[in-house]
Amino acid sequence: MSVQTSPQPADVTPAPAPFLDVRDLKVHFPTEDGLVKSVDGVSFTLEKGRTLGIVGESGSGKSVTSLALLGLHKGTRAQVSGEIWLEGRELVALPEAGMRALRGRTVSMIFQDPLSALHPFFTVGSQIAEAYRVHHKVSRKEARGRAVDMLKRVGIPQPERRVRDYPHQFSGGMRQRAMIAMSLVCDPELLIADEPTTALDVTVQAQILDLIRDLQEEFGSAVVIITHDLGVVADVADDILVMYGGRRIEYGTTRDVLKDPQHPYTWGLLQSMPHLSGDVGERLNPIPGSPPSLINLPDGCAFHPRCGYKGWVPQGRCTAERPELRLVSGGERHLAACHLSDDAKQEIRGGDGPDGRGAAAARAAQ
Amino acid sequence: MTAADEREHAVSTTEPGTGQSTDRLAAENLLEVRGLQKHFPLRQGILFQRQIGAVRAVDGIDFSVGPGESLGLVGESGCGKSTTGRLITRLLEPTGGSVVFDGEDITHRSPGRMQEARRDLQMIFQDPYSSLNPRHTVGTIVETPMRLNGINPPQGHKKRAQELLETVGLNPEHYNRYPNEFSGGQRQRIGIARALALRPKLIVADEPVSALDVSIQAQVVNLLQDLQREFGIAFVFIAHDLAVVRHFSERVAVMYLGKIVEVAERESLYTRPRHPYTHALLSAVPEADPDAVERRERIRLAGDVPSPIDPPSGCRFRTRCWKAQDKCATVEPPLTRAEGSPTGHLTACHYPEEPTVTAREEDIVLDPALG
Ligand SMILES: Nc1ncnc2c1ncn2[C@@H]1O[C@H](COP(=O)(O)OP(=O)(O)OP(=O)(O)O)[C@@H](O)[C@H]1O
Ligand SMILES: Nc1ncnc2c1ncn2[C@@H]1O[C@H](COP(=O)(O)OP(=O)(O)O)[C@@H](O)[C@H]1O
Ligand code: SF4
Ligand code: SF4
Ligand SMILES: [Mg+2]
């Protein structure tokens, strides 16, 4: 991961180009009510064999970002700008035909709802085989053999028999496995998983997360996992990007972001939900208000109407000036977009444990 | 001994599933559920429908809730949590067993006569979008239970409704607005105001925060907790999020395939689960702490929950249990008090004694894909 405080042209980067390099991505939708800025200047990089977790609440632009990586906004009214570099190829400007050659093969996606990705009238096996045949000139029989292999690999018992089943004959967890099998059938180099476990029970979620991790180790692909659940990213991600209102507000390694969070919104996310080992006598500390409208994002810091710390920033900067994403002092590649000074943060979190979730911050927020 | 302890003692003297409550303390409980069952018939054919089986959604469960107490109900999708909630509030007709609420048997009460009990027994639903009538104003929604029950508050319906809106943190001026003008969290507050209108003794809350954004969930959990404390309302709190349930409920029941497999005081259940399923559930909860991820034991069950149409014989969990032995396939384990637990930790397992979550050091991985 390279540190970028603002988008830079490709030729400035000295190090070898990252496997995936997203620069200042914007996806805007013109609607009757106005321009919806679903993604508004998002940048990140990802190497092979690594996992990036994109976190944020609903409507923060996570899914729209992932669809852009797959080029699925092409031919819609969406206005996409910025650059998506994948192994030296730029995808935003790539025509649909070129994108189609990549989709399913180099870049592949696991959706939240497996039923929307699996066709109800075709057997699971034929759909996996078809996904393979789109990119490989093989006989039906060979493709079917490949489908059986994939089902076996994702842990479907009796794959020779289950390959003939229809999606509705599979349970929720098995369908999710089947979809993972389908998205991995061409050994993609970049796998995008949009809320892959949100619809699943915890025991099945744990199985699927383990599976994604194991398959990644085996194939060395890059994975982008999108979720609203900080527990899920803690489990699988190397890096975390926190989004709010279509923009990045914090970006760093999983350990940095979760153990030393630097943005009041990230503090809020970590403090608002109970933990299995938390003190049950303590009240939860919710983030007040609700997520912003993407048509009329608040001026200055988009989080300011819900932020309990804007009083710590002098001269009303929070409401007037949009904070740039900048390097956290002492961190190597930990970025946060907040006007709070280091001293102020120190004081707010003073006397707490190292994870910054302590009681002083909780009191200050109220 | 606390009141809750006493209740647990009372429960253990009751034969599970017989529907006969012999304990003398039963009268002190607000809600007594014995041997409760709901079997949904499965039919085939279009004209002459034949019954070909049944979904055993709830299959003989016992529990009790004391006044002002909060009982959590957890378990995976389809294990019968919502059905249990709907049976207690009598939105569904039980197939067997009994429900005694506030000293009265309401098991087979007609909908007309349920009206009285419903004053004291309210429900909050999971989906804040579909549980409110979009054509009614917020005021109408909150007032309807009062009107249906012929309750005329001295300050008038409108004033009372506005007070309730204020109680749940909404602006009283929202009285004339429609549900679609509100966010998910606000709609859930409207549903809570409606449930409070009759000052109930018990609220069954079915996944009240699951559909809400992470940042909003805590607002609603705090609101429910304030109401519980301020008005002494008892709760049956249904959720699949184990951390939220732990935060909200003094006692917790774990369901699996239509059965309660473990009930205990919160502390006892979370630090020393006796049932392998509870163990597995707890170990599967992802925690937002990289250190916890490294420390944590791993239990990975094989496959999914079996179908409630044809549940496994003996212990229903045996198809996914790493401790299963021959006996588990033939003899159904009754819910009994765990050895050495003074607090009334009930569990339904033939081999419950195992190291605590933290004491166990090996991973248990049954998943074929993970090997
Ligand atoms: N009206 C019905 N007819 C037939 N089967 C039903 C009906 N309602 C529920 N079921 C079945 O009963 C079982 C228990 O359902 P229930 O809704 O109580 O589950 P739950 O524990 O609340 O699950 P979730 O966590 O998904 O809400 C499931 O197998 C469900 O499919
Ligand atoms: N085709 C579209 N037209 C207009 N607005 C859209 C469209 N797709 C998504 N949006 C809006 O973009 C925002 C971000 O959406 P999304 O990326 O799906 O959020 P999430 O972070 O929950 O995945 C939302 O406000 C959504 O309503
Ligand atoms: S910039 Fe100001 S309003 Fe925004 S998060 Fe930081 S302190 Fe809060
Ligand atoms: S009774 Fe047997 S199968 Fe059931 S939970 Fe206990 S050990 Fe496992
Ligand atoms: Mg989404």
Ligand SMILES: [Mg+2]
């Ligand atoms: Mg339910």
